[in-house]
Amino acid sequence: PLYYSCGMDQHAIQRYSRHLLLRDFGAAGQARLLNSSVLIVGVGGLGCPALLYLAAAGVGRLGLADFDVVDESNLHRQVAHTEGRVGMSKVLSGAASAKLLNESVQCDLISEGITPSNAVEVVSSYDVVIDCTDNPRVRYIVNDACCIAGKPLVSAACVQMEGQLSVYNYPPAPTAMDSSPVGDAPHGCCYRCMFPSAPPAAGVENCSDAGVLGALPGVLGCMQAVEAVKIVAGFPPERTFAGRMLLYDGHGALLRVVRLRNPVKHCLSCGSHPHRTITRQTLLSYDYDAFCRGSMCSARGP
Amino acid sequence: PLYYSCGMDQHAIQRYSRHLLLRDFGAAGQARLLNSSVLIVGVGGLGCPALLYLAAAGVGRLGLADFDVVDESNLHRQVAHTEGRVGMSKVLSGAASAKLLNESVQCDLISEGITPSNAVEVVSSYDVVIDCTDNPRVRYIVNDACCIAGKPLVSAACVQMEGQLSVYNYPPAPTAMDSSPVGDAPHGCCYRCMFPSAPPAAGVENCSDAGVLGALPGVLGCMQAVEAVKIVAGFPPERTFAGRMLLYDGHGALLRVVRLRNPVKHCLSCGSHPHRTITRQTLLSYDYDAFCRGSMCSARGP
Amino acid sequence: GSLEIQQEIMVNVKLEFGGGLELLFDNQKKISAEVPNDAGNKLKIGTLLSWIRDNLLKERPELFMQGDTIRPGVLVLINDCDWELCDGMQYEVEEGDSIVFISTLHGG
Amino acid sequence: GSLEIQQEIMVNVKLEFGGGLELLFDNQKKISAEVPNDAGNKLKIGTLLSWIRDNLLKERPELFMQGDTIRPGVLVLINDCDWELCDGMQYEVEEGDSIVFISTLHGG
Numbered sequence: 001p002l003y004y005s006c007g008m009d010q011h012a013i014q015r016y017s018r019h020l021l022l023r024d025f026g027a028a029g030q031a032r033l034l035n036s037s038v039l040i041v042g043v044g045g046l047g048c049p050a051l052l053y054l055a056a057a058g059v060g061r062l063g064l065a066d067f068d069v070v071d072e073s074n075l076h077r078q079v080a081h082t083e084g085r086v087g088m089s090k091v092l093s094g095a096a097s098a099k100l101l102n103e104s105v106q107c108d109l110i111s112e113g114i115t116p117s118n119a120v121e122v123v124s125s126y127d128v129v130i131d132c133t134d135n136p137r138v139r140y141i142v143n144d145a146c147c148i149a150g151k152p153l154v155s156a157a158c159v160q161m162e163g164q165l166s167v168y169n170y171p172p173a174p175t176a177m178d179s180s181p182v183g184d185a186p187h188g189c190c191y192r193c194m195f196p197s198a199p200p201a202a203g204v205e206n207c208s209d210a211g212v213l214g215a216l217p218g219v220l221g222c223m224q225a226v227e228a229v230k231i232v233a234g235f236p237p238e239r240t241f242a243g244r245m246l247l248y249d250g251h252g253a254l255l256r257v258v259r260l261r262n263p264v265k266h267c268l269s270c271g272s273h274p275h276r277t278i279t280r281q282t283l284l285s286y287d288y289d290a291f292c293r294g295s296m297c298s299a300r301g302p
Numbered sequence: 303p304l305y306y307s308c309g310m311d312q313h314a315i316q317r318y319s320r321h322l323l324l325r326d327f328g329a330a331g332q333a334r335l336l337n338s339s340v341l342i343v344g345v346g347g348l349g350c351p352a353l354l355y356l357a358a359a360g361v362g363r364l365g366l367a368d369f370d371v372v373d374e375s376n377l378h379r380q381v382a383h384t385e386g387r388v389g390m391s392k393v394l395s396g397a398a399s400a401k402l403l404n405e406s407v408q409c410d411l412i413s414e415g416i417t418p419s420n421a422v423e424v425v426s427s428y429d430v431v432i433d434c435t436d437n438p439r440v441r442y443i444v445n446d447a448c449c450i451a452g453k454p455l456v457s458a459a460c461v462q463m464e465g466q467l468s469v470y471n472y473p474p475a476p477t478a479m480d481s482s483p484v485g486d487a488p489h490g491c492c493y494r495c496m497f498p499s500a501p502p503a504a505g506v507e508n509c510s511d512a513g514v515l516g517a518l519p520g521v522l523g524c525m526q527a528v529e530a531v532k533i534v535a536g537f538p539p540e541r542t543f544a545g546r547m548l549l550y551d552g553h554g555a556l557l558r559v560v561r562l563r564n565p566v567k568h569c570l571s572c573g574s575h576p577h578r579t580i581t582r583q584t585l586l587s588y589d590y591d592a593f594c595r596g597s598m599c600s601a602r603g604p
Numbered sequence: 605g606s607l608e609i610q611q612e613i614m615v616n617v618k619l620e621f622g623g624g625l626e627l628l629f630d631n632q633k634k635i636s637a638e639v640p641n642d643a644g645n646k647l648k649i650g651t652l653l654s655w656i657r658d659n660l661l662k663e664r665p666e667l668f669m670q671g672d673t674i675r676p677g678v679l680v681l682i683n684d685c686d687w688e689l690c691d692g693m694q695y696e697v698e699e700g701d702s703i704v705f706i707s708t709l710h711g712g
Numbered sequence: 713g714s715l716e717i718q719q720e721i722m723v724n725v726k727l728e729f730g731g732g733l734e735l736l737f738d739n740q741k742k743i744s745a746e747v748p749n750d751a752g753n754k755l756k757i758g759t760l761l762s763w764i765r766d767n768l769l770k771e772r773p774e775l776f777m778q779g780d781t782i783r784p785g786v787l788v789l790i791n792d793c794d795w796e797l798c799d800g801m802q803y804e805v806e807e808g809d810s811i812v813f814i815s816t817l818h819g820g
């Protein structure tokens with residue numbers, strides 16, 4: 001059959017058989033997945049399910065970025081960690097769980113998390129980025145690095161019993177290295193197109209303050225894995241959540257998908273020249289603290 | 303604070319703090335959860351995420367029913383198992399993962415799976431049942447036992463890149479032991495109300511034949527856990543998927559929630575006297591094989 | 605004398621197929637259809653089912669209909685409601701209705 | 713002589729609040745509102761925002777509006793579309809519109 005030609009051995013063919021059987025995925029999709037790399041920023045409520053499913057599915061290289069250690073209060077939802085690993089770094093614990101599922105997945109551990117200093121370099125070495133952070137400041141940094149490096153960003157968030165998910169920058173805005181005029185080709189809107197100003201501190205709740213129903217980030221994190229797998233397998237933007245957002249209200253068992261705006265020409269991250277001021281050269285000097293002043297963005301995420 | 307009175311020690315308060323903080327859940331919801339019991343039928347693509355999140359959330363007693371052993375082809379999606387456990391019984395492997403997350407969760411292992419012989423007895427000893435099977439024949443058995451025992455049923459299924467989820471028999475139809483006339487009180491429709499006849503063999507695809515995108519059952523299984531937690535915490539039917547069904551098309555990133563029918567008066571499982579012929583006394587002699595003849599229901603689920 | 609003709613009007617409906625049923629329709633998940641109907645009469649959904657079978661279905665009609673009605677295991681949704689809430693086979697199709705046929709799934 | 717009066721009509725809208733914004737509205741997630749408007753003029757969504765703040769909002773108006781517009785981090789959806797696709801603050805509200813205000817979440 002076709003898939004012998006994709007270089008999978010008998011073992012891999014057996015292991016991934018349920019993907020190989022899949023219409024619109026098959027051996028070509030699995031081959032792309034095996035050769036792909038995905039960065040997961042935040043190995044918490046969203047990152048845990050995302051990493052388990054991406055490792056199980058056979059993604060070639062998985063980047064795990066988180067500066068935090070496993071806390072007892074994480075265990076009610078962060079199912080890639082265990083009671084025995086309380087106090088261990090989350091990236092180590094996450095990688096250990098990934099390896100138990102699939103020894104062949106390579107894990108890169110970015111134990112300082114994503115910062116302005118490493119964002120562009122780290123993001124550049126992956127095909128797709130998944131934002132699983134609990135911290136608006138890092139959300140802007142990750143978004144800006146994705147726009148600079150030309151990477152699709154699968155973003156989700158949840159608090160209490162609500163969740164939201166979208167795919168940003170897909171297709172990616174032209175990057176500075178491209179010969180095409182910056183920002184003029186059709187591309188997907190970015191996180192900063194949607195939210196050009198940081199929210200006020202009091203308007204933002206996170207899981208440590210407001211709680212979260214444990215299985216809810218499970219739903220969202222798994223859906224982030226679905227979208228990431230589709231993107232590396234070559235599904236076009238219109239078949240993903242690009243340009244749309246899922247709103248999940250777990251309290252009322254309500255789901256709706258809404259249409260988002262077109263990319264904003266004067267966006268600092270993905271807009272046209274001369275509006276795009278956050279570039280490979282300037283990201284490090286962009287004042288994320290000032291941008292987030294008076295908002296909770298400057299808080300350290302749990 | 304309030305939750306000290308619910309008998310949680312400092313350890314539990316820390317561990318479940320993100321649930322205790324949650325509006326509309328809090329200490330009372332967590333106390334119910336800690337004292338609740340949930341049966342998971344099928345420890346595969348749907349059952350794995352459901353069991354991980356229910357164990358993490360602190361459900362008191364978790365029943366795991368599956369006759370199967372871990373196969374290599376399961377590992378691309380069944381994330382409660384590991385490479386090292388290929389060949390181990392799925393209920394043992396699932397319980398081992400649950401224990402690593404939360405030592406305090408009691409696991410009952412029903413290693414023969416659910417059959418007409420044990421269905422009513424097993425189902426009767428849980429508060430909520432989650433249908434994670436891959437086999438229409440067992441889906442009918444589980445549904446019928448839930449109607450007999452008066453238990454809500456959180457049902458999901460997925461194949462390829464599509465998933466469906468609903469909550470059946472919530473509120474439960476009056477059981478034969480109740481003094482109220484059978485089937486006359488308002489209750490939620492059951493699986494057999496929706497599907498009074500078994501589908502033809504050729505109309506049914508399962509994951510072994512048609513494949514499944516690995517992270518997709520993750521989304522559905524986590525959402526089953528959300529619904530089960532809400533039910534044991536006392537959320538009313540109108541806040542769950544009772545009477546409604548989620549349709550998730552992962553291929554197109556489409557989600558819709560649709561309204562289902564009212565309970566059917568002449569339903570064999572939940573209808574009024576004398577239509578309700580599948581009872582505690584008769585379930586064992588009900589001919590599920592004849593009912594499913596010519597359909598794939600008789601096939602052994604993977 | 606005047607020639608009596610049966611006047612036909614067209615009813616526009618948005619059809620969707622899912623849960624694998626789309627495979628019977630050349631893998632089309634959405635079809636906008638103009639369905640002919642006798643002027644003055646309402647279009648019964650039973651008539652629509654037969655019209656779909658005879659005009660849109662590409663293969664294995666037994667996986668779409670059984671006798672005059674839908675086959676077991678297919679959910680019919682009229683404007684996002686189970687057709688049993690709308691009189692089932694007696695429902696009279698309205699211009700612009702969304703009608704979804706979705707095969708129930710059994711995998712896990 | 714005739715007394716000239718400014719005639720008022722009412723515009724019905726379905727409002728929804730989510731992502732925590734419902735807490736500013738007495739924990740109501742859905743409110744059906746009749747919004748007064750001058751006959752002959754269209755109801756601008758900017759006017760609606762102020763009317764909501766003055767008539768429905770129970771606390772902390774700075775978490776709903778900033779100056780004359782919505783505060784940063786709140787998504788406004790008109791019939792399930794980002795209001796930026798519908799002229800944003802210039803949008804003219806239609807009878808029966810669904811207007812959703814949802815605060816973006818940041819937790820993970």
Ligand SMILES: [Zn+2]
Nearest residue numbers: 190193267270
């Ligand atoms: Zn942008």
Ligand SMILES: [Zn+2]
Nearest residue numbers: 492495569572
């Ligand atoms: Zn029934």
